[in-house]
Amino acid sequence: MADYRAPLVDMRFIREEVLNAEQEWQTMPATAELNAELADAVLEEAGRLVEAELFPLNQSGDAEGCHFDGHEVSTPDGFQSAFQELAQGGWCGLGGNPDHGGQGLPKLLTQSFDEMLYAGNAGFALYLTLNNGAALLLDAHADEVTRSLYLPRLYAGEWLGTMCLTEPQCGTDLGLIKTRAVPDGNGRYAITGSKIWITGGEHDLTDNIVHLVLAKLPDAPAGAKGISLFLVPKRHVHEDGSVGNANGVVCGGLEHKMGIKGSATCVMHFENAQGILIGEPHQGLATMFTMMNYERLSIGIQGLGLGDVAYQGAMAFARERRQSRAPGGAAEPGQIADPILMHPDVRRMALDVRAWNEGGRLFAAFVARELDRAKYHPDGEVREVAADLVALLTPVAKAFLTDRGFATTVEAQQIYGGSGYCVEWGAEQYVRDARIAMIYEGTNGIQAMDxxxxxxxxxxxxxxxxxxxxxxxxxxxxxxxxxxxxxxxxxxxxxxxxxxxxxxxxxxxxxxxxxxxxxxxxxxxxxxxxxxxxxxxxxxxxxxxxxxxxxxxxxxxxxxxxxxxxxxxxxxxxxxxxxxxxxxxxxxxxxxxxxxxxxxxxxxxxx
CATH class of the missing domain: 1.20.120 (Four Helix Bundle (Hemerythrin (Met), subunit A))
Incomplete structure (x- = not known):
C-alpha cells in the first residue's frame, strides 16, 4: 500500500494563482488577518498530521471496524489517540466562530483540510466533518446561552456533534418522521423516537455527544412543515458545562456496511431524552439545511479525497509493475519488461483519474470561495451573487464530485489488474469507501431533482x-x-x-x-x-x-x-x-x- 502525500502544491496554486485568495481575504474583515504564508503553514501541518497519524490507521481501521458490546461503541485501535492529537491541536475548530473559541478560518482553507482527511482516512474524517456542520448550525441558529455552552466544547473536541434525520420508514421524505417532542413545562422537551444511519451516534472519542434531532411537536402541521429541530446531548449538561447523568439516548446497534468501517454508523433511540429547541418551532428542516449545505460540499470532497489517494497508490504501482514491452519496442531494454505506465491504455486510465481529481479540486475550491463570499463579504451585491451561485452549485458539488470520486477509485483499481481486487493493496477499500458518498446527505438522484x-x-x-x-x-x-x-x-x-x-x-x-x-x-x-x-x-x-x-x-x-x-x-x-x-x-x-x-x-x- 503506497503512502499518501497531501497535494499542497496544487492546493496552493488554486488558492493563490487561480482564485487570488490572499487578495480577497484582505477585503473581508472576518479574514483580513489571514495571508498566504499562514494558509500554507496551516495546510502543511495538516498534511503532516494526516500523513503521519491518520493514513497509517486507514487500512487497519477498515479491517477492525467499530465494536458494539450491547451498550457502548468502541472505535478501531489508534483512533482515540489520533483524535486527541487533532483535538489538542485545535483542528476541530478550524472554521469555528472565534467568539466561542474557533479559529475562524474560511471555507476555502478548511475544505482543503477536509480533502486531506477524507484521503487519509475517510472513516475517521466523518467524526470531524459532522462535528463541523453541527457547530455551524448552532452558531447560526442557537441562542447565546446555548452557543456559549456548547460551541467552545465542540470546537475543542471535548464533545462531538451529529445529525439525526433518517428513520426506518423515511429518508428523503422527512415529513414522515415519527419522533416526537413534548414540552416539559420548563422550556425543554422530551424527545422520543428512533433514528437510523447516524454517523458518530455513539463512540469512545469524547465523553459527550451532541445530537441534532428532527422531531415533531404535538401541534405540528402534517408533513415537512411540521418538523422542528432539537439539541439532545448524550449526557445532561449543567449550566457550568460539566457533564451529568445519561439523558435517555441509547445506541441500538451498529449498521453493517460496505465501507467507511471506522465510522460508527448507529441506530439511535431517544427515550424521553431532554432536548432544547433550536430555531423556531416547525422550522427544523430549513434550520437543518444550514448544516446540510456545508455537509453536501464536504461529502463531495470525500469523493475528491478518495479519488486522489487512489490515484497516488495506482501510480506508485504502475511505475513498479512490469508487464510486456511499450509500443514500438523496449522502453527499458535492461529490464525484463517495461513498467505498465508505458502502455497507452494505462495512461488513458491514469489521466482520466488525474483530470477528474484536479478538475474536482478546482471546482470544490470555487464553491468554497463562494460560500465565504456569501457569509463574509462586506459588499451586499457580492454576497447576493455568491449566494445564488452556491444555491445552484451545491447539488452539483455533492453529486458530480461523488459520481466522479467513485468512478476514479474504480478506474484507479483497474490499473492494478488482479492486485487491485486484493485487500493488501488498498485499492478496493477506496472503492468501498467512495460508494457511500453517492448515497448519504441526499442521494445523487435527489440532488439532481433539487x-x-x-x-x-x-x-x-x-x-x-x-x-x-x-x-x-x-x-x-x-x-x-x-x-x-x-x-x-x-x-x-x-x-x-x-x-x-x-x-x-x-x-x-x-x-x-x-x-x-x-x-x-x-x-x-x-x-x-x-x-x-x-x-x-x-x-x-x-x-x-x-x-x-x-x-x-x-x-x-x-x-x-x-x-x-x-x-x-x-x-x-x-x-x-x-x-x-x-x-x-x-x-x-x-x-x-x-x-x-x-x-x-x-x-x-x-x-
Whole structure:
C-alpha cells in the first residue's frame, strides 16, 4: 500500500494563482488577518498530521471496524489517540466562530483540510466533518446561552456533534418522521423516537455527544412543515458545562456496511431524552439545511479525497509493475519488461483519474470561495451573487464530485489488474469507501431533482442566468484579478476558451428546453434531472479548467512559484479533459432533449 502525500502544491496554486485568495481575504474583515504564508503553514501541518497519524490507521481501521458490546461503541485501535492529537491541536475548530473559541478560518482553507482527511482516512474524517456542520448550525441558529455552552466544547473536541434525520420508514421524505417532542413545562422537551444511519451516534472519542434531532411537536402541521429541530446531548449538561447523568439516548446497534468501517454508523433511540429547541418551532428542516449545505460540499470532497489517494497508490504501482514491452519496442531494454505506465491504455486510465481529481479540486475550491463570499463579504451585491451561485452549485458539488470520486477509485483499481481486487493493496477499500458518498446527505438522484426542480424550473432559470453572467465575465477577464489582457489570442488558451463558450451555450439551450417541457409535462424535470446535473457539472469544470489554464500560462510567463513543470503538466491535464472527457456533454444534451415518454409510458408490471 503506497503512502499518501497531501497535494499542497496544487492546493496552493488554486488558492493563490487561480482564485487570488490572499487578495480577497484582505477585503473581508472576518479574514483580513489571514495571508498566504499562514494558509500554507496551516495546510502543511495538516498534511503532516494526516500523513503521519491518520493514513497509517486507514487500512487497519477498515479491517477492525467499530465494536458494539450491547451498550457502548468502541472505535478501531489508534483512533482515540489520533483524535486527541487533532483535538489538542485545535483542528476541530478550524472554521469555528472565534467568539466561542474557533479559529475562524474560511471555507476555502478548511475544505482543503477536509480533502486531506477524507484521503487519509475517510472513516475517521466523518467524526470531524459532522462535528463541523453541527457547530455551524448552532452558531447560526442557537441562542447565546446555548452557543456559549456548547460551541467552545465542540470546537475543542471535548464533545462531538451529529445529525439525526433518517428513520426506518423515511429518508428523503422527512415529513414522515415519527419522533416526537413534548414540552416539559420548563422550556425543554422530551424527545422520543428512533433514528437510523447516524454517523458518530455513539463512540469512545469524547465523553459527550451532541445530537441534532428532527422531531415533531404535538401541534405540528402534517408533513415537512411540521418538523422542528432539537439539541439532545448524550449526557445532561449543567449550566457550568460539566457533564451529568445519561439523558435517555441509547445506541441500538451498529449498521453493517460496505465501507467507511471506522465510522460508527448507529441506530439511535431517544427515550424521553431532554432536548432544547433550536430555531423556531416547525422550522427544523430549513434550520437543518444550514448544516446540510456545508455537509453536501464536504461529502463531495470525500469523493475528491478518495479519488486522489487512489490515484497516488495506482501510480506508485504502475511505475513498479512490469508487464510486456511499450509500443514500438523496449522502453527499458535492461529490464525484463517495461513498467505498465508505458502502455497507452494505462495512461488513458491514469489521466482520466488525474483530470477528474484536479478538475474536482478546482471546482470544490470555487464553491468554497463562494460560500465565504456569501457569509463574509462586506459588499451586499457580492454576497447576493455568491449566494445564488452556491444555491445552484451545491447539488452539483455533492453529486458530480461523488459520481466522479467513485468512478476514479474504480478506474484507479483497474490499473492494478488482479492486485487491485486484493485487500493488501488498498485499492478496493477506496472503492468501498467512495460508494457511500453517492448515497448519504441526499442521494445523487435527489440532488439532481433539487437542482432541476428548485434551482432551475421554479425560478425560471434565474440562478442559471447568474451563473452564465459570471462565467462570461470571467472569460472576458473581468473576474479574479485576471486583468484586461485579451486571452483570445493565446494559442494555448484558445481551446479552453472555445470549449467554455460552446459548453455554456449548450447548457443554456438545454435549460430552455427543460423549462419549457416542464410547463406541459410534470415528469419532464425528473426524467432529465440526472443528465442535466451532469451537463452543469461538465460546464462548470470547463470553466474551472479555463481558469486553471489561464493561471498556468501566467505562471509560465512570470516564472511563478509552482514551477515550469507544474504549469506545463496542468495545461496537459486540462487538454486531456477537453479532448477525452468533455465530449460526453454532447450526448447529455441529446438525452435531455428526448423527454420523459420512454420512461413514463411503461406499466409498472413490465419492470
Amino acid at each position: 437542482l432541476v426542480g428548485r434551482k432551475l424550473v421554479r425560478n425560471q432559470g434565474a440562478y442559471l442566468h447568474r451563473f452564465a453572467e459570471q462565467m462570461r465575465a470571467d472569460l472576458d477577464g473581468q473576474l479574479d484579478g485576471a486583468g484586461s489582457a485579451d486571452t483570445r489570442v493565446d494559442p494555448a488558451l484558445v481551446p479552453f476558451r472555445v470549449a467554455a463558450d460552446i459548453e455554456l451555450a449548450r447548457l443554456e439551450r438545454a435549460s430552455e428546453v427543460l423549462i419549457e417541457a416542464s410547463k406541459v409535462d410534470p415528469a419532464a424535470a425528473g426524467a432529465a434531472a440526472h443528465d442535466y446535473l451532469q451537463l452543469l457539472g461538465y460546464t462548470a469544470y470547463t470553466w474551472m479548467w479555463w481558469k486553471a489554464a489561464r493561471a498556468a500560462r501566467r505562471g509560465l510567463a512570470e516564472q511563478g512559484v509552482s514551477g515550469e513543470a507544474f504549469y506545463r503538466a496542468k495545461l496537459m491535464v486540462g487538454q486531456h479533459f477537453l479532448e477525452r472527457q468533455l465530449p460526453q456533454s454532447e450526448a447529455l444534451e441529446s438525452q435531455i432533449a428526448v423527454g420523459p415518454a420512454g420512461l413514463m409510458t411503461w406499466d409498472q408490471a413490465l419492470f
